[in-house]
Amino acid sequence: MIITLALVILALFALLFLIRLAKGRIFPSTSSDFRAEVQPVDIQAFRNLIDSGEEEFLRRNLPPAEFRAVQRQRLRAAADYIRCAARNAGILVRVGEAARRSADPSVAKAGEKLVDTAIRLRLYAFQALVKLYLAILLPGARISAAGLAEDYERMTRVVFLLSRLQHPSRQESAAS
Amino acid sequence: MSWQSILSDSLIVASHLLLGGVIVVFCRNRVYIQFPLFFAYTIAEVLQFAVLFPMLLMKSVTGWEYTFAYWVGISLSAVLRFGVIHEIFSHVFHNYGVINQYGRPAFRWLTVGLVSLTLLLAVYTGANGLDRLASIIYLLDRAASITQCGLLVALFFLASYLHLSLRSHTFGIALGLGVLASVELVAAAIRSQLGYAGSTAINFLLTATYLICVLIWLYYLWAPERSPQFAVKAVPEHDLEDWNKELQRLIQQ
Numbered sequence: 001m002i003i004t005l006a007l008v009i010l011a012l013f014a015l016l017f018l019i020r021l022a023k024g025r026i027f028p029s030t031s032s033d034f035r036a037e038v039q040p041v042d043i044q045a046f047r048n049l050i051d052s053g054e055e056e057f058l059r060r061n062l063p064p065a066e067f068r069a070v071q072r073q074r075l076r077a078a079a080d081y082i083r084c085a086a087r088n089a090g091i092l093v094r095v096g097e098a099a100r101r102s103a104d105p106s107v108a109k110a111g112e113k114l115v116d117t118a119i120r121l122r123l124y125a126f127q128a129l130v131k132l133y134l135a136i137l138l139p140g141a142r143i144s145a146a147g148l149a150e151d152y153e154r155m156t157r158v159v160f161l162l163s164r165l166q167h168p169s170r171q172e173s174a175a176s
Numbered sequence: 177m178s179w180q181s182i183l184s185d186s187l188i189v190a191s192h193l194l195l196g197g198v199i200v201v202f203c204r205n206r207v208y209i210q211f212p213l214f215f216a217y218t219i220a221e222v223l224q225f226a227v228l229f230p231m232l233l234m235k236s237v238t239g240w241e242y243t244f245a246y247w248v249g250i251s252l253s254a255v256l257r258f259g260v261i262h263e264i265f266s267h268v269f270h271n272y273g274v275i276n277q278y279g280r281p282a283f284r285w286l287t288v289g290l291v292s293l294t295l296l297l298a299v300y301t302g303a304n305g306l307d308r309l310a311s312i313i314y315l316l317d318r319a320a321s322i323t324q325c326g327l328l329v330a331l332f333f334l335a336s337y338l339h340l341s342l343r344s345h346t347f348g349i350a351l352g353l354g355v356l357a358s359v360e361l362v363a364a365a366i367r368s369q370l371g372y373a374g375s376t377a378i379n380f381l382l383t384a385t386y387l388i389c390v391l392i393w394l395y396y397l398w399a400p401e402r403s404p405q406f407a408v409k410a411v412p413e414h415d416l417e418d419w420n421k422e423l424q425r426l427i428q429q
Contacts, residue, residue, distance in 0.1 A: 004366065004369045015355060017329060017332065017333075041419075046422060090339040093340070107411065114414070128427055131426065
């Protein structure tokens, strides 16, 4: 019974989603003044927010609780920047689509490239936001691949040292 | 003959006559070149109606014969609909190089995931109040509905998230199939729970939905392709490539 109910609810949501999309297509809201819609986003400020060196500096110099609070704020700000950049990319997809249909081949080619780049940005933005939200949930943890690799390297070094301390003879025989 | 069955029969006849109209528009606009599987699907649906509807009225046809012919038709439709969904995805992927690169494997994995989910559901739930053959058929029907509905919703979600502008024909065909698949999923889920009880109401709901979907297809195939909302004389300057580098760095960090 629960599964049936869940399927019915999911199917109804799907139906509502499709109706909303169809309505959006029949009554589009995009204006032709796309330049006014695109918001400038400071990429240098974003670089500072996601800089791992800066994160490490804060981790070393702040008490853990304070670091977590500050890091959470930095990550939220970074997520805002990404959302804004993705929104701009969404607008530029439409601009690129319009350019793609231009009679001028150079404009059409540039439009094609713009669509590709903007779509790529939206795909990356999705992945990056998932990563940032995870990091917001666990601000003290290193969830990045680079961080994991560092942790793994540190861990294997400790295991190696421990085994050397526990079985010094094995090391010597291996060396001989 | 009750008024419900007269209304239901009228809806069936009307929807198939309109489907004949879809075929005419297809031939007139030569859309069958772009969507051969959808064209085959509409023809199969009309032929199915041309065989099944007289069988329903003929007294010499037994219940078993009609049921057999009905399930053969339904199975053929389900297979063709999967083909149409594949055709729609191919059209979308073909128009966008980046999505072609990531989308094809994602589409395959999504299909595998949905099929696994439906198999799991089939194991954990049964079909109440039905004989063995009917319950297997209803489970397969529900599995097809879940997979089709999931694939189409994923396609629309992708198009909506990436701000893709689907061509009118692609959008219309996908929208009609999506509406049909979601209502069929509701019907299949209720049917697996209630069995034969309430089947008149469910059949009426399905017939009415089918008519709406045929109208959607007719509208989108008939309407001319939408022109862009604005003309662009030159592509504006942008820093998307810098953003892509930064985001890629963040993802790989």
